[in-house]
Amino acid sequence: MTVIGNHEALPDEGEMRLSEASARDYFELLKPRVMSLVVFTAFAGLVLAPGHINPVLGFIAILCIAIGAGASGALNMWYDADIDAVMTRTARRPIPAGRILAKEALAFGLVLSCFSVVILGLAISWFTAFLLAFTIFFYVVIYTMWLKRSTPQNIVIGGAAGAFPPMIGWACVTGTVTIESIVLFLIIFLWTPAHFWALALFKMKDYEAVGVPMLPNVSGERTTKNQIVLYAVLTAVVAVVPAILGFASVGYGILAALLGAVFIYCSIAVRRMPDGDPKMVPAKKLFAFSIFYLFAVFSALMLDRLAYLLMTGTGGLF
Structure with missing residues (x-):
């Protein structure tokens, strides 16, 4: 296996294999407890916004936001697999526990990210899709890859990623912030x-x-x-x-x-x-x-x- 830093690169010849992960393992990659908070606050934004939204479109909007949040969680677990393996709170997560390969989590997170953004753009608006894409980018790149390991203010700045969902829910109804x-x-x-x-x-x-x-x-x-x-x-x-x-x-x-x-x-x-x-x-x-x-x-x-x-x-x- 060729390794760059703490993360897998392309597998060497003979290592093209897949894990035997269950659906439960992939669900755990989505960080369901964090996702529940995201869904709840996004729904609150949808409810509190003035105006009306078709119930089907409202459901699609919340589903896309949930999938986007789950994608962020999967990409976070992919990047943080090295430290998750050491910390008692996270050692049993699917990647450090060996139930899912890091490359599978990366592919899973990227596919879900693209899917959630594109469907939200087609169903609601490209403005809300941009907000969701920016939220995923902020959590994965700005917080996980940069701030988390570089500054004690990681939570203060990175907390913005978890604060966007009600704003996205609001924008799904009003079209604006x-x-x-x-x-x-x-x-x-x-x-x-x-x-x-x-x-x-x-x-x-x-x-x-x-x-x-x-x-x-x-x-x-x-x-x-x-x-x-x-x-x-x-x-x-x-x-x-x-x-x-x-x-x-x-x-x-x-x-x-x-x-x-x-x-x-x-x-x-x-x-x-x-x-x-x-x-x-x-x-x-x-x-x-x-x-x-x-x-x-x-x-x-x-x-x-x-x-x-x-x-x-x-x-x-x-």
Whole structure:
């Protein structure tokens, strides 16, 4: 096998073989848990956008966004196979576990990327297809190949990739990007550092073992904890903005403020946690709550929108 860096190049003569991977292995390549968050927030953008979309086209749009997210996950696993094999959290993924060959994951990810972008362009618009293509490019090239291994700000900048789906969903209905969709983007963008740095705190040894410059390893736990509080506050503030701008109700604003207060409280508990705490219980609690927080905020936004449509009698979403 000819190898370039940590990745397979073209196989040598006699090594043209395929793995015996199952459908479940390929599904795992798509990072289904991450994909579920992408689908959920993209659907929220579709629901919150003013106007209507044909239900079939809406389904195709969400499916394309889901496939694009899965393609990004497969390409991420292909490139990161070397460090995934070392980290306890990722060692059982299909490539490091030997269930799928790296070249198969690469081909799988590229085919799904092209398929999702082209179908979204043909079914909805080439503007939304461009947004999806840029999201895939940003996650795979900008974040995975460049930022992740080069800067402790990898999560801050790279978090933009996970924040695009509601903007894409919004654009599928409106054909454009507006201040409202940018606010949806910012909620996820600002949420990502606090969420992921909480994980990084109790997975410091893993990141140290593979040389990925996560903030706790580079700047220390104290700086990371301060940054977590800062981003939790920023997230809580921006999550209330939909009520201020008028595309969500005061009731939503109150609920978002309460959820934000809990988010901030959990982040402060992490800040008060002693450096070097072997159990990292507050960090684990913040990581778990942050997932609930994002789902709760976007669920509240969608329920608020449905309540508005019912009260005004302006019709359904589709």
